[in-house]
Amino acid sequence: MSGEFSDFTDFTDFSEKNPIKIAIFGVGLIGGSLALCFKGKPGVRVVGHSVNPASTEKYVARGVVDSATTSLEEAAKDADFIFLCVPVGRLEEYVDELSRMPLKPGCIITDVGSTKASVVRHADKLSLRGAVFIGGHPMAGSERSGVEAASLHLLENAYYVLTPTDKTPPEYVGKLERLLRNTRAHIVKTDAVQHDDIVGAISHLPHMIAVALVNQIAGYNESNDLYMRLAAGGFRDITRIASSDPTIWRDILLNNREVMLKLVQDWQEGMDQFADLLRSEDGDGIAEQFRTAGDFRSQLPERRKGMITSLYECYVNVPDHPGIIGKIATELGHAKINLSNLRIIESREDVPGVLRLSFHQSDDLDRATALLKSLNYDVHA
Ligand SMILES: NC(=O)C1=CN([C@@H]2O[C@H](COP(=O)(O)OP(=O)(O)OC[C@H]3O[C@@H](n4cnc5c(N)ncnc54)[C@H](O)[C@@H]3O)[C@@H](O)[C@H]2O)C=CC1
Numbered sequence: 001m002s003g004e005f006s007d008f009t010d011f012t013d014f015s016e017k018n019p020i021k022i023a024i025f026g027v028g029l030i031g032g033s034l035a036l037c038f039k040g041k042p043g044v045r046v047v048g049h050s051v052n053p054a055s056t057e058k059y060v061a062r063g064v065v066d067s068a069t070t071s072l073e074e075a076a077k078d079a080d081f082i083f084l085c086v087p088v089g090r091l092e093e094y095v096d097e098l099s100r101m102p103l104k105p106g107c108i109i110t111d112v113g114s115t116k117a118s119v120v121r122h123a124d125k126l127s128l129r130g131a132v133f134i135g136g137h138p139m140a141g142s143e144r145s146g147v148e149a150a151s152l153h154l155l156e157n158a159y160y161v162l163t164p165t166d167k168t169p170p171e172y173v174g175k176l177e178r179l180l181r182n183t184r185a186h187i188v189k190t191d192a193v194q195h196d197d198i199v200g201a202i203s204h205l206p207h208m209i210a211v212a213l214v215n216q217i218a219g220y221n222e223s224n225d226l227y228m229r230l231a232a233g234g235f236r237d238i239t240r241i242a243s244s245d246p247t248i249w250r251d252i253l254l255n256n257r258e259v260m261l262k263l264v265q266d267w268q269e270g271m272d273q274f275a276d277l278l279r280s281e282d283g284d285g286i287a288e289q290f291r292t293a294g295d296f297r298s299q300l301p302e303r304r305k306g307m308i309t310s311l312y313e314c315y316v317n318v319p320d321h322p323g324i325i326g327k328i329a330t331e332l333g334h335a336k337i338n339l340s341n342l343r344i345i346e347s348r349e350d351v352p353g354v355l356r357l358s359f360h361q362s363d364d365l366d367r368a369t370a371l372l373k374s375l376n377y378d379v380h381a
């Protein structure tokens with residue numbers, strides 16, 4: 001991986017001599033993670049925006065941005081890049097507000113919303129007076145939210161979809177791509193409508209199914225709390241995404257509702273088929289369903305960090321001491337914490353070295369994080 005990115009600084013359009021301003025509206029999980037990827041690079045100034053004064057103070061205090069403001073105008077003024085990182089339901093009004101402001105000529109406005117068709121269509125209708133809108137979706141995240149959950153490494157090795165239209169000048173797409181190399185994500189370009197169809201199926205539908213499943217079990221649990229107690233293992237892990245932020249997901253599902261309604265119908269047909277196989281006691285048919293699913297699943301591309309990850313990971317900033325990695329692995333071993341992978345991430349200028357620890361079980365991650373913190377290691381998600 002390091003080979004793929006070893007040259008990434010050669011592709012930047014900024015330097016001490018050519019400084020740029022990046023404005024981030026909504027410095028939460030995704031906005032904060034992007035801010036961390038840009039902040040501290042030579043010639044880059046990252047400004048955060050929130051409607052809430054207490055949030056702006058928090059963004060600065062946590063060192064995620066260089067400065068923060070509650071004024072939309074102040075944040076947008078002279079910005080070279082504007083990232084809209086607010087819930088999907090708010091994106092179009094932010095684009096409207098920006099279209100009424102005197103933006104820097106050539107400013108690139110982009111968003112990180114989990115749905116793309118409506119915001120791209122909306123921006124396409126507006127005159128942005130010398131600015132250009134390019135839809136974007138970093139396809140990694142977690143069930144956590146807020147700036148507290150932001151991480152420098154969140155988007156590393158994930159896909160990052162951009163949805164330029166026929167009208168988007170290619171040089172602007174190139175400029176945005178070069179900036180996004182700082183996330184270490186892999187850029188994929190596609191059409192916004194196709195994006196919503198595919199992401200609806202592979203991400204939005206699983207979130208709906210996880211929520212419906214948890215609520216189904218919660219109903220049974222009302223009359224027998226053994227359901228909850230026995231659900232502590234695998235069930236807890238496969239339904240992790242049911243704990244995602246309600247406002248973020250309300251907006252995503254409502255925005256993608258036409259696609260979701262068709263997907264729910266297909267899902268119901270799949271469940272009806274299963275019910276028929278059960279009713280007719282068709283064991284071969286049931287086994288065939290598993291065989292077909294297993295065959296398809298085995299052909300999925302290499303594990304890539306991204307949507308609905310089943311790996312639980314944390315990062316430890318490691319001081320430059322000989323034997324430190326062995327020491328950490330030994331501590332985890334003594335505590336009987338099952339580590340699935342341990343990797344030194346190429347060290348960066350701003351941190352001495354980073355160790356990535358991966359676990360198959362969220363409990364192992366929780367226990368490892370608590371243990372390493374108690375031993376005074378700098379651990380982050
Ligand atoms: N959660 C995830 O894993 C992923 C989310 N996304 C997209 O990223 C965007 C942000 O999501 P997260 O960072 O997860 O959420 P978050 O809740 O961590 O951050 C949202 C940010 O928007 C601000 N905000 C909330 N409501 C607002 C409102 N009504 N007006 C103005 N600002 C408001 C919050 O203060 C916060 O700074 C969403 O559009 C979401 O669809 C994209 C990829 C992954």
Ligand SMILES: O=C(O)C(=O)Cc1ccc(O)cc1
Nearest residue numbers: 114140141142143307308309
């Ligand atoms: O938690 C997970 O595994 C996710 O699926 C995170 C996620 C949520 C929303 C997105 O638009 C992209 C990724």
